[in-house]
Amino acid sequence: MSQMKHIDNTPSTPGKFKIEKSPYNRLRLQFSLAKIIFWSLVFVGLIFVFFYRSPSSSSHVSSDLFRRSLRTSSYGGPAWEKKIKASAKARSSNGMCVLVTGAAGFVGTHVSAALKRRGNGVLGLDNFNDYYDPSLKRARQELLERSGVYIVEADINDAALLKKLFEIVAFTHVMHLAAQAGVRYAMENPSSYVHSNIAGLVNMLEVCKSVNPQPSIVWASSSSVYGLNTKVPFSERDRTDQPASLYAATKKAGEEIAHTYNHIYGLSITGLRFFTVYGPWGRPDMAYFFFTRDILKGKSIPIFEAANHGTVARDFTYIDDIVKGCLGALDTAKKSTGSGGKKKGPAQLRVFNLGNTSPVPVSDLVSILEKLLKVKAKRLIMKLPRNGDVQFTHANISLAQKEFGYKPTTDLQTGLKKFVRWYLSYYGNGKKSVQ
Numbered sequence: 402m403s404q405m406k407h408i409d410n411t412p413s414t415p416g417k418f419k420i421e422k423s424p425y426n427r428l429r430l431q432f433s434l435a436k437i438i439f440w441s442l443v444f445v446g447l448i449f450v451f452f453y454r455s456p457s458s459s460s461h462v463s464s465d466l467f468r469r470s471l472r473t474s475s476y477g478g479p480a481w482e483k484k485i486k487a488s489a490k491a492r493s494s495n496g497m498c499v500l501v502t503g504a505a506g507f508v509g510t511h512v513s514a515a516l517k518r519r520g521n522g523v524l525g526l527d528n529f530n531d532y533y534d535p536s537l538k539r540a541r542q543e544l545l546e547r548s549g550v551y552i553v554e555a556d557i558n559d560a561a562l563l564k565k566l567f568e569i570v571a572f573t574h575v576m577h578l579a580a581q582a583g584v585r586y587a588m589e590n591p592s593s594y595v596h597s598n599i600a601g602l603v604n605m606l607e608v609c610k611s612v613n614p615q616p617s618i619v620w621a622s623s624s625s626v627y628g629l630n631t632k633v634p635f636s637e638r639d640r641t642d643q644p645a646s647l648y649a650a651t652k653k654a655g656e657e658i659a660h661t662y663n664h665i666y667g668l669s670i671t672g673l674r675f676f677t678v679y680g681p682w683g684r685p686d687m688a689y690f691f692f693t694r695d696i697l698k699g700k701s702i703p704i705f706e707a708a709n710h711g712t713v714a715r716d717f718t719y720i721d722d723i724v725k726g727c728l729g730a731l732d733t734a735k736k737s738t739g740s741g742g743k744k745k746g747p748a749q750l751r752v753f754n755l756g757n758t759s760p761v762p763v764s765d766l767v768s769i770l771e772k773l774l775k776v777k778a779k780r781l782i783m784k785l786p787r788n789g790d791v792q793f794t795h796a797n798i799s800l801a802q803k804e805f806g807y808k809p810t811t812d813l814q815t816g817l818k819k820f821v822r823w824y825l826s827y828y829g830n831g832k833k834s835v836q
């Protein structure tokens with residue numbers, strides 16, 4: 402008690418806070434007021450530091466929300482809806498109207514252009530992420546815009562936006578190509594595969610099952626689902642339960658998720674297992690593409706080799722053949738049977754290999770490029786890394802052939818010639834920078 406009294410009587414700022422003739426109570430009141438003001442200032446200061454200065458969550462969350470609200474504000478409005486309707490308007494009598502996700506991607510651009518050419522209504526969707534040089538995606542977008550295909554810039558995880566698109570246009574089909582691609586990158590950024598190939602796929606299917614009428618869905622699976630399977634050529638009936646990369650695992654998961662949505666909601670779903678697709682406007686993260694860039698730059702290129710000098714080979718498939726396969730799958734897709742989120746009867750569920758049926762060793766691919774580029778490659782033979790690559794792929798395509806007459810016609814030599822011609826016209830002789 403006596404100690405407290407002592408503290409109470411001691412001025413906090415000696416010299417400034419003088420004890421004069423004033424009564425004891427007045428002195429106490431002044432002192433309490435000073436304390437209240439002091440602690441209020443400390444409190445306000447702390448709030449300021451927490452909300453505005455902290456590098457952690459809260460400021461990030463608020464700026465993220467701000468960015469998102471900025472982004473969504475560009476959606477909507479009569480002009481935007483007009484562009485969507487014009488792009489999705491079919492010219493041909495079959496009335497097919499397709500939402501193409503990943504439309505600024507390699508396969509997406511080619512499929513969108515082909516659909517538009519034959520008179521179908523097409524609307525693109527793409528988030529233009531920077532997994533590889535976004536300027537290439539923008540160039541593809543320009544190409545599509547010139548042929549009348551508009552690309553909405555959004556992520557497939559944006560359910561509200563997807564629903565809005567279905568309110569504006571009654572899409573008969575969804576060509577779902579948006580995905581996180583690349584076998585080796587899955588070890589660097591695993592969550593991006595979960596975000597796009599799992600969460601994004603589920604979000605897309607959720608919206609498709611709830612709209613009325615439900616669209617038919619064709620989507621991109623991958624040859625990588627065969628994983629460690631050694632039975633060749635790979636047939637759709639072969640086992641796919643030994644994925645060798647997270648990429649493959651997410652594509653395999655996608656096939657199971659497709660089964661579920663078909664079973665519960667009556668969605669018509671077709672999965673296409675693409676085999677190492679290449680060609681003009683391709684993906685810079687793929688070997689044929691960066692080999693071309695590095696051969697021209699005089700940089701050495703790593704060529705993988707399996708144990709005991711075993712050959713690593715791929716069933717490289719030319720983009721035009723893949724586009725024919727995609728269109729064939731869309732044309733033979735039956736209607737979904739559900740409505741308002743309820744299944745009314747069994748619906749179609751399919752999966753097809755889309756390959757070339759002719760595997761080529763990676764070292765042969767390099768020899769073809771050397772001849773086309775007229776430059777000798779600096780070959781660096783390396784052991785096949787244990788980061789998701791499998792030793793070979795080889796497609797049995799008889800099922801796709803039977804169902805929609807799929808028949809690839811471009812061999813690797815012819816296809817690479819077209820790719821190199823495009824590459825040189827787009828980038829120049831290695832002078833323009835390729836990221």
Ligand SMILES: O=C(O)[C@H]1O[C@H](OP(=O)(O)OP(=O)(O)OC[C@H]2O[C@@H](n3ccc(=O)[nH]c3=O)[C@H](O)[C@@H]2O)[C@H](O)[C@@H](O)[C@H]1O
Binds near residue numbers: 676790
């Ligand atoms: O079919 C698919 O489902 C997948 O195809 C593609 O994967 P991959 O077949 O692995 O193609 P890609 O990386 O071009 O490597 C080609 C070859 O070069 C070898 N390779 C690769 C890199 C290297 O530095 N050296 C090398 O020898 C490598 O070992 C391989 O033998 C798509 O990227 C993928 O998204 C998916 O769609």
